[in-house]
């Protein structure tokens with residue numbers, strides 16, 4: 508029997524709606540984990556998606572990696588991108604972040620990723636020569652069409668192929684495997700952890716009050732999250748670790764090192780984990796704090812510029828959207844985040860023209 512606290516607990520990890528979570532959980536076979544694990548190619552595709560998202564800069568949004576919800580069906584899970592994600596930024600992510608960029612030495616994107624089907628506000632993507640599928644929601648048609656058009660334009664100049672709906676491997680994808688096939692073997696080994704993290708991504712939001720989350724990957728097998736907090740909203744690392752390792756919805760990670768000065772009243776730390784049961788794959792979580800009031804105000808402006816919901820901006824920064832940046836004494840005075848975002852946006856307009 509499903510209890511309300513069970514549904515609530517699960518939703519903290521997945522961001523599902525109450526009704527959606529209740530429906531999904533009620534259909535699970537008895538004894539199944541609340542967040543089922545993916546296997547084989549399916550896990551590989553999900554881990555590759557996480558890797559691609561961590562590597563593409565998606566900072567200055569209140570949603571972790573722009574994602575607002577993950578519906579963790581065992582097969583063909585659904586990832587919903589936030590409606591506040593700006594469509595241009597989303598097109599950029601799709602064009603250069605998700606699909607392979609086609610060079611023999613180019614690690615970006617997911618080799619063999621193809622659009623299988625598209626519907627209202629969604630695309631279904633899969634991997635060549637496999638049954639692995641993911642439904643990506645919250646993607647307006649204009650966003651993926653623009654992404655495809657940008658790639659077509661770029662490939663016209665370089666003579667490559669656009670992977671989106673290409674049959675079979677593109678020449679670039681083929682060349683990559685010949686040159687760097689071992690990367691894919693290593694990615695595949697660490698894919699159980701990557702998929703498990705993607706399926707629980709929203710715990711990084713509901714379990715910690717960060718201002719900003721940046722992603723990265725390292726050494727082929729490490730998934731990294733760098734969380735920046737306003738002083739007033741510092742989340743103790745043990746709180747988040749508790750959620751990550753939770754016996755019902757968490758992952759049986761093994762903490763292997765902690766370097767932090769929290770006990771001395773300082774605010775920065777870093778915790779590494781190994782995957783469960785010595786499975787390959789590592790998780791690296793970093794906690795930083797923003798330096799002063801003006802830095803927080805700057806994040807506030809960047810989040811406002813990026814279109815995050817006002818109530819979330821107020822919650823994480825402690826002030827309403829569009830706060831003025833008034834420098835604290837001794838500040839370096841270089842606050843260029845919004846300017847940077849604006850230049851990126853203008854660059855995209857030029858590229859699209």
Ligand SMILES: [Zn+2]
Pocket residue numbers: 744766767768769770775776777
């Ligand atoms: Zn610490």
Ligand SMILES: [Zn+2]
Pocket residue numbers: 801802833834835838839840841842
């Ligand atoms: Zn300042």
